[in-house]
Amino acid sequence: MEEIVLETKDLTVHYDGRPAIEGVNLKIPRRRITAIIGPSGCGKSTLLRCFNRMNDLIPSARVSGQVFFEGVDLYGPDVDVVEVRRRIGMVFQKPNPFPKSIYENVAFGPRIQGIRDRRKLDEIVERCLRAAALWDEVKDKLHQNALTLSGGQQQRLCIARALATEPEVLLMDEPASALDPIATMKIEDLMRELARQYTIVIVTHNMQQAARVSDYTAFMLAGEDRVGRLIEFGPTQQIFTRPRDRRTEDYITGRFG
Amino acid sequence: MERRRRRELLGRIFEGIALAAILFGLLVLFLLLLDVARRGLGVLSWSFFTSYPSRFPEQAGIRSALLGTLWVMALTALFSVPLGVAAAIYLEEYAPRNRVTRLIELNINNLAGVPSIIYGLLGLELFVRGMRLERSILAGALTLSLLILPILITASREALRAVPMGLREAAFALGATRWQVIRHQVLPVAFPGILTGMILALSRAIGETAPLITIGALTFVAFDPKSPFDKFTVLPIQIFNWVSRPQAGFHARAAGAILVLLAVLLAMNSLAIYLRNRLQRRHQW
């Protein structure tokens, strides 16, 4: 039996009064990689952004239902959003390092938490860059602008940056879709490595990737009404070899776009 | 066939006329600069910069006007830039889409079209008389600050809008508060753009004459302004004063002062263009 870190109950998100995802019930197990797959427009990213309340930034978004993190409802009345986002990190589709030095990118999270001690920051930066398998490539140019790195390196820097706030969960929104195959492979290896210590939720439109890296897979689909719903959830192997739902089978065998 | 050729000929003629129209504007610009240079180059000398105005054209200089312009510009920048940038930040990063926001935006658009002399009337009643600042540098700078605020806000908003959304999201996802996101990530990236807007707005203020006349800036100042509460004149007013005299000697002085004013404007605009080009090369991802 897996230990559950994140759990949604009847999660529904409206944009401008129109539902984007509806009635999602999902349990994310600890220290596993859970992939959310589905055709574009099915609400994968919308669901992912509920886990760290990034939907709060979109004025027209309304979230109803519950998201429990370690048993606490993230949308409860007295929850500190800032703390939520520190505990649940996020990596985006396009590598988006700050236009500052590599060092400053990683140090940003700790700095805004009030850590000023240079030695402590140095230590955090090195640890996170090592954890993101980037240290050896950048240790001699920590004060170079992060935008001089390659796309794959930038994405690993973004992962290191997310690790610096000491999160329990990492949310990844198609983290390799803008990268070449070799950089993608490195990210995937890194994810396997990180899964020893962190819970990872990854949104991907690449089914091979989901099959390669994830332990569990959730399949989402938008119906005729263009409202995304969770169709099936289970161990990756089962989803890919013995899906219970006809629509899941159609999707993974390539019968929809 | 014949008709087709006539239609094409007509097209050529029209193109010629349209080109002539644009060249006309440039020709006038050329004539203006030529006339100013022809009349004004001769008066440019060290003493022209170090002398006070005088009843005798050959002794009159722009010392007090130049100092006045420097004072007014420095104070105008001091008041208007923080206010304009703050307003732009509010409108781009905070403002909900509601009627109050709409009202503010409508106001800014409209204020950009209010004649500058109307700002002078406002400055006269509000700053000169209401706040009892008299005809001081401070009153002038406050008036010009309100005048260029719409330009500053619009330019700063554009600079903020050019900052990629992904940058904000990245910072928010790390647990930064909205102000931390703006302060540490958005503003540094938008800074060159804001600076460009600031220079362009100030170059508008530096040439303004009418509102300062209305608030009662002097036309004859034979002392150095030493504090924001001193009376003052500025270059455009000095030019206006000399142009309005009948003697050709003063007209030459006016042309000389115009050369100085245009040189300052040219320097400011070149700096703005340089900054804009540097901005475009960075932060591409």
Place this chain on the structure above:
Amino acid sequence: MGLTTRSVAEIYAARLQRGMAARWREWGELAIQALLFFAAMVSVFTTLGIVAVLVVEAIPFFQQVSLVEFLTDPQWTPLFAQKHFGILPLVAGTFLTSAVALALAIPVGLLSAIYLSEYAPARVRAILKPALEVLAGIPTVVYGYFALLFVTPLLKRIIPDLETFNALSAGLTMGVMIIPLISSLSEDALYAVPSSLREAAYALGATRLEVALRVVLPAALSGIVASFILAASRAIGETMIVAIAAGQRPILTLDPRKAIETMTAYIVQVSLGDTPHGTLEFRTIFAVGLVLFLFTLVLNLLAMRIIERYREVYR
């Protein structure tokens, strides 16, 4: 002791709850937002301030001078012994110089816009457009100098009975100043016309001229009209050119060779003089300012309306 017995969920619940630090931080954020909101509201206060100042000073004026006299008396002589307070001569002077300016700036500005948007090769455009914009950056007092000391002497050779101060020179110079305003706003409107429309016309065998005049121009018309209205507003409010070159003689005439006085030039004239504040004579500038403000306000709002409408069309 307590720590070991609490469940994991309880510990996390405690850490995610907003504590004192979070509350302080939220207050700080709110204070910053309030400050920024206040800065944005300054523009609203400025408008209110303008209206208040003009109205407060105009009210005592209209208590002494009837609105009917103000609007219908054909003479404006508040600074003379025989006082008349009819704004018509100032309005006529303003319209005369503005009409001259627009008569020059509209055709030249529009043709420039058509050339830049429909004819100019990219490299030529990259030079001509900013060069033309320079005209808009020159201080108006410099144009005043140019109107009085260059344009008027030049025109006197052609029109011998041109007065030294006259509406024609001031108007023409003002026209040159607002060419870039019309050309750049009109060009934006022309540019916004989808290229599919042009291609469709070319496919039907239309020449470039026919495409420009029969297809693109009508499609961009509302934006172009908006640029004319903004140019008119700008001309009405322009001060230094007319104060220097058009004269200080408020007469009711439509003859551009004569010296006249505009509303703006009158305000300058009183500001430079020694009329004491608080007198009826001084209050005239607020009454005139109110009329000027209303004229430009109506034109600006009209232009903004039109621009908003055509933006919606192409969205």
